[in-house]
Amino acid sequence: MEFKDNTKSARKSVFPAGFFWGAATSAHQVEGGNQNDWTLFERQNAKRLSQSAQKKHWPDYILNNHPNPFQVENYISGQACDHYNRFKEDFDIAQSLGHNAHRFSIEWSRIEPEEGKFNGKEIEHYREVIRALRERDMEPFVTLWHWTLPRWLENKGGILTEDFQRYFVRYAERLAVAFKNDVQFWFTINEPEIYCLNAYYRGRRPPQKNGFFYFYRGFNSLILAHRLAYRAMKKISSRFTIGIVCNLSDFKSSGGPVNAFLKVLFERFWNHRFLQKIKNEIDAIGLNFYFHHRIRYGLRSANEVISDVGWDLHPEGIESILRDLQVYERPIYITESGLADARDKNRAWFIKETIEAAGRALARGVPVRGYFHWSLSDNFEWDNGFWPRFGLVEIDYRTLERKIRPSAWEYKKIIENHFNV
Numbered sequence: 362m363e364f365k366d367n368t369k370s371a372r373k374s375v376f377p378a379g380f381f382w383g384a385a386t387s388a389h390q391v392e393g394g395n396q397n398d399w400t401l402f403e404r405q406n407a408k409r410l411s412q413s414a415q416k417k418h419w420p421d422y423i424l425n426n427h428p429n430p431f432q433v434e435n436y437i438s439g440q441a442c443d444h445y446n447r448f449k450e451d452f453d454i455a456q457s458l459g460h461n462a463h464r465f466s467i468e469w470s471r472i473e474p475e476e477g478k479f480n481g482k483e484i485e486h487y488r489e490v491i492r493a494l495r496e497r498d499m500e501p502f503v504t505l506w507h508w509t510l511p512r513w514l515e516n517k518g519g520i521l522t523e524d525f526q527r528y529f530v531r532y533a534e535r536l537a538v539a540f541k542n543d544v545q546f547w548f549t550i551n552e553p554e555i556y557c558l559n560a561y562y563r564g565r566r567p568p569q570k571n572g573f574f575y576f577y578r579g580f581n582s583l584i585l586a587h588r589l590a591y592r593a594m595k596k597i598s599s600r601f602t603i604g605i606v607c608n609l610s611d612f613k614s615s616g617g618p619v620n621a622f623l624k625v626l627f628e629r630f631w632n633h634r635f636l637q638k639i640k641n642e643i644d645a646i647g648l649n650f651y652f653h654h655r656i657r658y659g660l661r662s663a664n665e666v667i668s669d670v671g672w673d674l675h676p677e678g679i680e681s682i683l684r685d686l687q688v689y690e691r692p693i694y695i696t697e698s699g700l701a702d703a704r705d706k707n708r709a710w711f712i713k714e715t716i717e718a719a720g721r722a723l724a725r726g727v728p729v730r731g732y733f734h735w736s737l738s739d740n741f742e743w744d745n746g747f748w749p750r751f752g753l754v755e756i757d758y759r760t761l762e763r764k765i766r767p768s769a770w771e772y773k774k775i776i777e778n779h780f781n782v
């Protein structure tokens with residue numbers, strides 16, 4: 362595939378040698394067998410969630426899959442994809458798909474199941490995971506915290522407990538020491554804004570708090586946690602590349618001064634607030650890109666192509682976000698981008714368009730350094746459960762058989778074309 366390059370000869374790829382191509386996962390969504398705040402939430406809410414799904418209309422291709430939104434088991438992560446035991450098999454697949462990097466998260470509740478007691482065996486497990494990646498020539502990108510909390514920390518009040526930063530820094534230091542020689546790329550927190558929105562503003566996810574005040578406190582707590590963890594980890598190794606992963610939106614005004622003003626407000630608050638606060642304590646930016654909003658006196662859907670979970674698919678929107686991020690003068694990794702697409706109808710198109718748009722940003726000098734598709738395999742999509750299918754690889758949740766989707770091979774072709782220019 363050729364990429365339009367406005368500055369150089371059109372035949373040459375704009376993606377530099379050493380660009381990272383891969384996919385991303387998170388511990389609770391794929392590992393299985395976890396005991397954390399989500400495990401409890403799932404037990405308490407699965408029935409309610411399956412009942413409220415009955416009120417909606419669902420297409421047959423979703424209802425015919427297993428599990429489907431009406432089934433209680435859909436909302437219980439249980440063994441998930443059993444990635445905890447099958448990571449080597451999954452990495453073999455990623456390697457066969459041409460990936461040279463992989464983003465995953467470490468499960469805090471495994472590392473520190475009781476307050477202050479660190480589990481050496483679980484640290485060794487993740488050492489094995491990292492080794493398995495290296496053996497397959499894949500660079501590990503490690504997220505320290507992707508939303509799930511150990512039960513003891515949940516009981517203390519989670520991110521709103523006044524000691525949260527101390528706990529987070531202690532956990533981060535422990536991992537930084539353990540993997541000082543094994544990991545270069547670290548992300549402290551996954552999507553602080555989405556976590557606070559769903560857990561502290563909308564009350565949809567644990568600890569199910571509602572209100573702007575909670576959101577604001579949670580957000581500030583995570584800002585401080587990132588900054589302190591960054592400083593502590595840098596003391597352990599100055600050669601670490603440490604970043605944050607933010608979920609940023611493409612906002613487009615529908616015209617007129619009011620909408621233009623609203624666009625600036627949304628961008629300042631949603632896309633830049635967290636980054637502005639930590640801009641002196643980041644070596645890299647992780648961009649998770651899913652959302653595109655039209656602004657017409659509020660946020661509207663563009664009603665173009667939508668994914669199985671109803672999100673607008675507007676891949677070219679990533680270009681303007683990437684260009685906006687240039688102000689931070691840091692390398693940017695697209696740490697997630699993807700779609701729920703059980704029929705694999707739009708995935709190849711979406712990947713190609715997203716990467717082309719990232720290529721256009723690169724050609725204009727934006728330092729994009731990696732692309733990680735969300736996700737390597739189907740997985741547990743939080744309060745939606747298993748039915749949304751985000752994977753390059755399909756999981757049969759009855760047998761745990763893995764099946765590579767056609768779009769995964771299309772992604773491989775893109776990767777190869779860029780290595781071989």
Ligand code: IFM
Nearest residue numbers: 387390552649697735742
């Ligand atoms: O599954 C999530 C992931 O945990 C965080 N980013 C968005 C994905 C899709 O909703």
